[in-house]
Amino acid sequence: MLLQAILVGIIAGWQIIDEAFLWSSYTYRPLCIGFLIGLALGDIPTGVMTGASLELVFIGAISMGSYVPPDASLGTAIATAFVIHSGMDLGAALVVATPIAVISSGFKNIIYVTLSPIIKNYGIRSAAKGNEKGIYIAHFTTAFLLFIYRFFIAFAMYYFGSEAVSSVLSELPDWVTTSFSIVSGILPAVGFAMLLNMVFNTKTLPYLFLGFILSSYLGMSMLGVLALSIIIVLLTVNWSDHGKEAMADDTDF
Amino acid sequence: MTQISDKVLNKKDLRKVFLLNFSNEGAWDHARGNNLGYAIALIPALKKIYAHDAQKYRDALYRHTNEFFNTAMQPIPFIQGMILSMEEENAKSDDYDVSMITGVKTALIGPAAGIFDAIFLNTIRIIATAIGTSFALDGNPLGILVFLLIFDVPNFYCKYKGAFLGYDLGAKFIDSALESGLMDKFRYATSVIAMMVFGSMTCEWVYVNVTLSFGVGEAEQTLQSILDSVTPNILSMGMLWLCWWLIFKKKLNNVVLMLLMFAFSLVCAYFGILGA
Numbered sequence: 001m002l003l004q005a006i007l008v009g010i011i012a013g014w015q016i017i018d019e020a021f022l023w024s025s026y027t028y029r030p031l032c033i034g035f036l037i038g039l040a041l042g043d044i045p046t047g048v049m050t051g052a053s054l055e056l057v058f059i060g061a062i063s064m065g066s067y068v069p070p071d072a073s074l075g076t077a078i079a080t081a082f083v084i085h086s087g088m089d090l091g092a093a094l095v096v097a098t099p100i101a102v103i104s105s106g107f108k109n110i111i112y113v114t115l116s117p118i119i120k121n122y123g124i125r126s127a128a129k130g131n132e133k134g135i136y137i138a139h140f141t142t143a144f145l146l147f148i149y150r151f152f153i154a155f156a157m158y159y160f161g162s163e164a165v166s167s168v169l170s171e172l173p174d175w176v177t178t179s180f181s182i183v184s185g186i187l188p189a190v191g192f193a194m195l196l197n198m199v200f201n202t203k204t205l206p207y208l209f210l211g212f213i214l215s216s217y218l219g220m221s222m223l224g225v226l227a228l229s230i231i232i233v234l235l236t237v238n239w240s241d242h243g244k245e246a247m248a249d250d251t252d253f
Numbered sequence: 254m255t256q257i258s259d260k261v262l263n264k265k266d267l268r269k270v271f272l273l274n275f276s277n278e279g280a281w282d283h284a285r286g287n288n289l290g291y292a293i294a295l296i297p298a299l300k301k302i303y304a305h306d307a308q309k310y311r312d313a314l315y316r317h318t319n320e321f322f323n324t325a326m327q328p329i330p331f332i333q334g335m336i337l338s339m340e341e342e343n344a345k346s347d348d349y350d351v352s353m354i355t356g357v358k359t360a361l362i363g364p365a366a367g368i369f370d371a372i373f374l375n376t377i378r379i380i381a382t383a384i385g386t387s388f389a390l391d392g393n394p395l396g397i398l399v400f401l402l403i404f405d406v407p408n409f410y411c412k413y414k415g416a417f418l419g420y421d422l423g424a425k426f427i428d429s430a431l432e433s434g435l436m437d438k439f440r441y442a443t444s445v446i447a448m449m450v451f452g453s454m455t456c457e458w459v460y461v462n463v464t465l466s467f468g469v470g471e472a473e474q475t476l477q478s479i480l481d482s483v484t485p486n487i488l489s490m491g492m493l494w495l496c497w498w499l500i501f502k503k504k505l506n507n508v509v510l511m512l513l514m515f516a517f518s519l520v521c522a523y524f525g526i527l528g529a
Contacts, residue, residue, distance in 0.1 A: 020279025023412070024326050025405050026378070031385055035397045045392030052389035052396065055382060062374050113515045116282030123289050127314035130307060132296050135318060139289035142280035179522035181529035183515050185460030186492060187283030190511055191321035192455055193496035194284075199356050199451065204444040209490075211452025216485045222363035222453045229360075229449035233442040 004085075005159045007040040012077035012154030013147040020143040030054040030076035037080040050080040053090060054097055061101070068105055068112070074150050075101030078157050086161070100157070106176070107149050113183055116142050207232075260424055261302050261341050267416040270294050270337070271330050274412065278326070284511060286323030291333070298337050302344050312351070313340055320355060324362040325369035327411035332361050334419025338426075353440050356447035363454045369411075378404055452490075461488035464528035477528075 010017075014036065015028040026032075034051010038044040058072035075097035082088040082096065119142050126134020196208075207229070214220040214228065277290035295317055303310035317336075324332070336354060343349040385400025463476040480487055499505045521527035 016279060020276050023275040023409075024278050025401070025408070027401065029382070029400070031382065031389055031400055032397050034389070035394055038394075044394055048389045048394050048396065049392050052386045055386055055389075059379070059382060062378070110515075112281060112283050113511055116280065117284050117511055120280070120282055120285060120289060124315065124318045127292065127318040128311060130311040130314060132300075132314070135289055135292060135296070135314070139276065139280045139293060142282070142289075143276070146280070175522040175525075176519070178529050179515075179518040182462075182522055182527045183283070183518040185462070185529075186514050186518065187511060188321075189455075189459045189489070189492040189496045190500075190514070191284035191286065192451070192459065192493050193500055194319065195321045195355070195359060196451065196493065196497055197501055199352055199359055199444065199447050201352070201444045201448070204441070204448045207445050207448035208452040208455075211449030212456050212486075212490055213452070213484075214449075215453040215456035216487070220453065221367055222450060222457060223367045225453035226360065226364040226446065226450050229446040232449075233445050236445075237438050237442055239438060 001159070004041055005155050008037065008077060008081045008158045009151035009155035011036045011040060012074045013150035014077075015071070015073040016143055016147040016150070020140070020147075028073045030058050030072050033073050033076045034080050037077055038084065041081065041084045043084045046084050047080055050083050050090060050093060051076060053094060054079060057094055057097065058101070068109060070098065070101035071104035071108065071150070072101055074104045074154060078154055081154075081158050085158070100153075104150060104153060107153075108146065109183065111142075111145055111149065113187065115145055119145075260338075260420075261344075262298055262337060262420060264417070266298050266301060267330075267334065267420055269297050270333055271413055271416045273297070274326075274329055274333075277329060285319075285321050288318055288320060288322045291322040291329065292317040294330075294333060295337065299340060302337070302341050306344060309344060313343070316351065316355065320358065322358070322362065324366040325373065327369045327373055327408060328361075328365040328415060330412050331415030331419035332358065332365065334416045334421070335361070335423035336419075338420050338423030341424075350440050353443050356443040359454075360443065360447040360450045363450045363457075373404070373408060377407060455489050455493050456486045459486075459489035459492055461492055462528045463488065463526065465526050 011033060014033060018025055018028040031051050034047045034049070034054065035044065036047070037051070038047015041047070054072070054076040058070070058076070061069035061072045063069050078100055079088075079093040079097035083090060083093045088096075119138050121138075123135045123138025126132075126138070211225045211229065214225050215222070220228070271294075273294035273296070274290070276293055277287050280289055281287060292314070296314070299310060299313050299317075303313060336358060339354045339357065343351055343354070381400045381403035384403065385396040388396030388399060390396075463480065466473050466475040496510065499510055518527065
């Protein structure tokens, strides 16, 4: 039981293991997690089937841009474990997986807002001093934190059973989960502000607003804005009269 | 004048860049994204490039860890290859404008994310999932293998080839730019492109939704819809400048700012001022 709980915990955190060690090979999708849980708990066919069903539920839960999706891997790991271990109905498992995934995302967001940047700042300060080890430490410590909370949630849920789980799930108030969505929308502005300071150029600043207005009013995609910016640059910059400078260079030796 | 044969990094170095990206997505935060994972891949290459200039090396390390970085996984080695060829130029000359490196990075990450997320996450992944799941719903574990092969073969091919391609492209570009004195114009051009893409990125990746509403019944309007009728996403731009002002004019520490934002979000969510 203990060994199985540990395995379930590790598999629940597989997303971070994949992203931090396996070059994001997407072996953490519900489809694969179902298989891994089945392997760990000794029932591969059920694991695979549950994983497949949950994959369809979570097919949209993928991180694109700065969108933080519900934690499909954790939800799938716990739900599949319940199906195999406690004989939970597949339908019930589908219902249980989603709130667990959402709560896990909430925790993730808390770490992203509080611990992640603090630890990473250590890495950045080390970089400024030329200390590469500091970068590695900061990076893998953050990754470890993101792993360990998932491990604990899955371990606890598997070890203490499904009844305790459902009662806790109903306790979290709506406004707390909403605040997570809000903060993940606002925070990129902090990082962007730093980036802005680095590329700041009063002569080309109007183009910042131009790009913004294109996306805002015309709904132009970033790719469209890039294409248009290249065209603007080709049209407005005088690319042809640098020949004089080249001729001047020829007289140097 | 540099020739392509003068290039510092060889195939082995670029292969290392590809391999060291193994950890890219492992440590996200909302303010800087995957900055450390991205920087880790560059460390050996930067060490080689700046072997003779410790200060520039430190500046380069700082530059690549301190800046926001987020894009799809597949074009990352390509972007890194280009960045490295620019860093090489910086190592060789004393008056290279490093904001150009930041500019190129900023200009590339948004659109690259758009293209490659659309190809890989929304197309190839869906196909791989569909076929793999059809096997797996019958309890057949082969479905997992099918899914991984369909998705990961093109995935890794892009990542592997990208490093070499980006580096060569960057090198060719810089050589011709130096030969004809194009550098200044290129500098200006990258600034324009970076600024425009940045504006677009702010609109798409910073999200503020004010759910406060006025009026009763049919006349009810949320504050967001009023703001949107002026300029959609105007608060995203506003938030960017607010953060910029707080950090650079008011000298607020960025971590403190983030915690304040979190507290602000909790309060706003509780009173229903802001929504998801």
